[in-house]
Amino acid sequence: MSEQNELIKRRLEELEEIKKLGINPYPHRFDVTTDSKSIIDGFTDPENDEEKEKQKKVVVSVAGRIMAIRKMGKATFCHIKDETGRIQIYIRKDDVGDESYSVFRLLDIGDIIGVSGYPFRTKTGEVSVHALSYQLLTKSVQPLPVVKEEVTEAGEKIVYDAFADVELRYRQRYIDLIVNENVKNTFIKRTKIIQSIKRTLESNSFFEVETPTLQTIYGGANAKPFVTHHNALDIDLYLRISNELYLKRLIVGGFNRVYEFVRDFRNEGIDRTHNPEFTQVEWYQAYGDYYDSMNMFEEVVEKACIDIHGASKIMYGETELDFKRPWKRIRMTEAIENKLGIDIMKMKKDEIINYMNTNGINFDPKISHSKGLLIANLFEESCEEDLIQPVFVYDFPIDTTPLCKQLREYSLSDLEEMKKNPEQVIFAERFEPYIYKWEMGNSYTELNDPVLQRSLLEQQVERGRGGEEETHPLDEDFINAIEVGMPPTTGVGLGVDRLVMLLTDSQSIRDVIFFPLMRPV
RNA sequence: GGGACCGUAGCUCAGGGGUAGAGCAUCUGCCUUUUAAGCAGAGGGUCGGUGGUUCGAUCCCACCCGGUCUCACCA
Structure with missing residues (x-):
C-alpha cells in the first residue's frame, strides 16, 4: 500500500474523513437477522395499501459487500452481496436523515455495510430493501474490479468486464471469489x-x-x-x-x-x-x-x-x-488387444519393442529390460485416450x-x-x-x-x-x-x-x- | 525443459517507429423507484524489466521476469 495510486489514496482520505465524523469504520459487530436470498424468496407482493403499510413495519437487517452504487441525488440504489446472493438496497435521504445520507458519499464499491429496513418491490420489479438506517461495517481501501451484470428479459445474466485475468484470479483468489459468481x-x-x-x-x-x-x-x-x-x-x-x-x-x-x-x-x-x-x-x-x-x-x-x-x-x-x-471392467491386456488387435501375451519382449518402434510409440529406454513395464507403457500410450x-x-x-x-x-x-x-x-x-x-x-x-x-x-x-x-x-x-x-x-x-x-x-x-x-x- | 502466444490506466481491451486511446471505475456538478441508471465536465499510464538498433522505441531486436496453451516429464 506504500505505492499508492489515486484510487487507494482517495479511499484512505475517505477513511480519515469518516473517522473525523466520529464514525468507526471498523466496528465490532452487527446484528444480522436475515440474508438476501431469504428476503427475495420470502417476499410476497401486497394486495392493497393496508397490507403495504403493514409490510413497512417488518424490519430486517442484512449485511454485505457493496457491489454497485447508483446515486440519484437525494436517493441512492446499491447492490450488496452476502453469502446467499445479491440484493438491492434503496437509501433515501428522507428516511436515513441528512447526516447519514451525506456519509454515504464516502462509501465505495467493496465496502461492507449493514442495512436495516423493510423489503419492497421497486417500480422496475426488483425485490429490494428500503433502508431506514445503515452502518458502515468495513471500509475497503483497495479498489475492487467492477463487474457489471445485466439480466435480460429472458432471465439470462450477461456479465460485462469480468475479472478474467487467470493469473490475478489465482493469486488473489479472495477477489476472484467476490466478483466471479461461479468460482x-x-x-x-x-x-x-x-x-x-x-x-x-x-x-x-x-x-x-x-x-x-x-x-x-x-x-x-x-x-x-x-x-x-x-x-x-x-x-x-x-x-x-x-x-x-x-x-x-x-x-x-x-x-x-x-x-x-x-x-x-x-x-x-x-x-x-x-x-x-x-x-x-x-x-x-x-x-x-x-x-x-x-x-x-x-x-x-x-x-x-x-x-x-x-x-x-x-x-x-x-x-x-x-x-x-x-x-465397465477390462483387463489391461484386453484393452491393448481391443485397440491394437495384438495379443501381447504371445509376443516376446523384443517383438513388443519392435512393435512400439515401428508404430512410433514412445517409451523410455530405461524400462526396456522389463516386458511388464513395456506392456504398461504400451497401454498408456495407445489405450488411455479412448477411456472416456x-x-x-x-x-x-x-x-x-x-x-x-x-x-x-x-x-x-x-x-x-x-x-x-x-x-x-x-x-x-x-x-x-x-x-x-x-x-x-x-x-x-x-x-x-x-x-x-x-x-x-x-x-x-x-x-x-x-x-x-x-x-x-x-x-x-x-x-x-x-x-x-x-x-x-x-x-x-x-x-x-x-x-x-x-x-x-x-x-x-x-x-x-x-x-x-x-x-x- | 522445448514450442507457440500474451503482458498497454484499478478492471476489460484497442492501437502501433514521432513519448498513448475507449468503456467501466474514480473525481466535480445535476438528478428522491434506478439497475450495464442518465446528462455535462475533469483527472489518471516508467505501454512487465534491462540492454541494443535508431535522430527518436510502448512498437523492431536480444536477454530476463511473469503468465496461458501445448509437448515432454508426471502412473
Whole structure:
C-alpha cells in the first residue's frame, strides 16, 4: 500500500474523513437477522395499501459487500452481496436523515455495510430493501474490479468486464471469489463432494484417521518428494507423497477399515491436471480384495455425482459422462488387444519393442529390460485416450508396483517357473479407474507376504540405483509391520481434485484448488 | 525443459517507429423507484524489466521476469 495510486489514496482520505465524523469504520459487530436470498424468496407482493403499510413495519437487517452504487441525488440504489446472493438496497435521504445520507458519499464499491429496513418491490420489479438506517461495517481501501451484470428479459445474466485475468484470479483468489459468481459455487461443490465421499465411506464402516505429513522416509507411490529439514533433530524430512504405508500399519494394528483425506506432495511438473500439492482419499479394507475396492470406488463416485447433480449423468465440456454403476471392467491386456488387435501375451519382449518402434510409440529406454513395464507403457500410450466413460482397467504387470499381490490363479509352483523366465509376465491384482482419459485413482489387492514384500522393495531400491527414477527407498519399519502380519487387505487411492474437476466442469486443477502454487512475483 | 502466444490506466481491451486511446471505475456538478441508471465536465499510464538498433522505441531486436496453451516429464 506504500505505492499508492489515486484510487487507494482517495479511499484512505475517505477513511480519515469518516473517522473525523466520529464514525468507526471498523466496528465490532452487527446484528444480522436475515440474508438476501431469504428476503427475495420470502417476499410476497401486497394486495392493497393496508397490507403495504403493514409490510413497512417488518424490519430486517442484512449485511454485505457493496457491489454497485447508483446515486440519484437525494436517493441512492446499491447492490450488496452476502453469502446467499445479491440484493438491492434503496437509501433515501428522507428516511436515513441528512447526516447519514451525506456519509454515504464516502462509501465505495467493496465496502461492507449493514442495512436495516423493510423489503419492497421497486417500480422496475426488483425485490429490494428500503433502508431506514445503515452502518458502515468495513471500509475497503483497495479498489475492487467492477463487474457489471445485466439480466435480460429472458432471465439470462450477461456479465460485462469480468475479472478474467487467470493469473490475478489465482493469486488473489479472495477477489476472484467476490466478483466471479461461479468460482464460489465450484468450491462449495468441492466441499460437498468431499462430504459425500465421507458419508459413503462412513456408511460402509470406514473409520477416519490421520497419519504423518512429515515423513522420515517416503513411499507408497512412485514420485519425487519435497525435502525439508527438522532443526532440533537435525534430520531431513520428506513431505508425504502418499499415506499408503501408514494406513497399512493401521490395518496391521487392528483397524479393519480406515480412510484418510490427505494432501500429497509431489515434486513434479505443473499442468492442467497436476498441482504439486493435491488431495487424495485413500481407504483400506481388511479381508477384501480389489473387486471389493472396485465396488466401493464406483459407489463413492456415483453417489458423489448424484449428491451434487441429482443424477449420474453429467456434462464435462462437450462430453457426457455417466457414472452409473456398475462400471465397465477390462483387463489391461484386453484393452491393448481391443485397440491394437495384438495379443501381447504371445509376443516376446523384443517383438513388443519392435512393435512400439515401428508404430512410433514412445517409451523410455530405461524400462526396456522389463516386458511388464513395456506392456504398461504400451497401454498408456495407445489405450488411455479412448477411456472416456468410467472404466476399471485391471491386472497390471507386477513390475509396475511392489506393493500388490500377484493374481490368485497362479499356483506357487507356477510362480517359481514364471520368475525364471524373463519372457513370462506376472500380473498383479491392481486396477486403475479411468474417466475422461484420466487416471482417477489406483488400487490393489495388497501384498501381505513379508518375504515377497521385502524382496520386491529391495529390487526396487536396486532399480533406483540403476538409474530408474522415482522408486522407493526401503522402509524397514513398514516391512516389520507386514512381518507382524497384515490380514488380506485391499486399498484404494482416489484423486479428489480430478473428481472435483469432472463434477464441476472445471478445465484446470487450478480452478478447484483455492490457492494453487504460483511462482512468486 | 522445448514450442507457440500474451503482458498497454484499478478492471476489460484497442492501437502501433514521432513519448498513448475507449468503456467501466474514480473525481466535480445535476438528478428522491434506478439497475450495464442518465446528462455535462475533469483527472489518471516508467505501454512487465534491462540492454541494443535508431535522430527518436510502448512498437523492431536480444536477454530476463511473469503468465496461458501445448509437448515432454508426471502412473
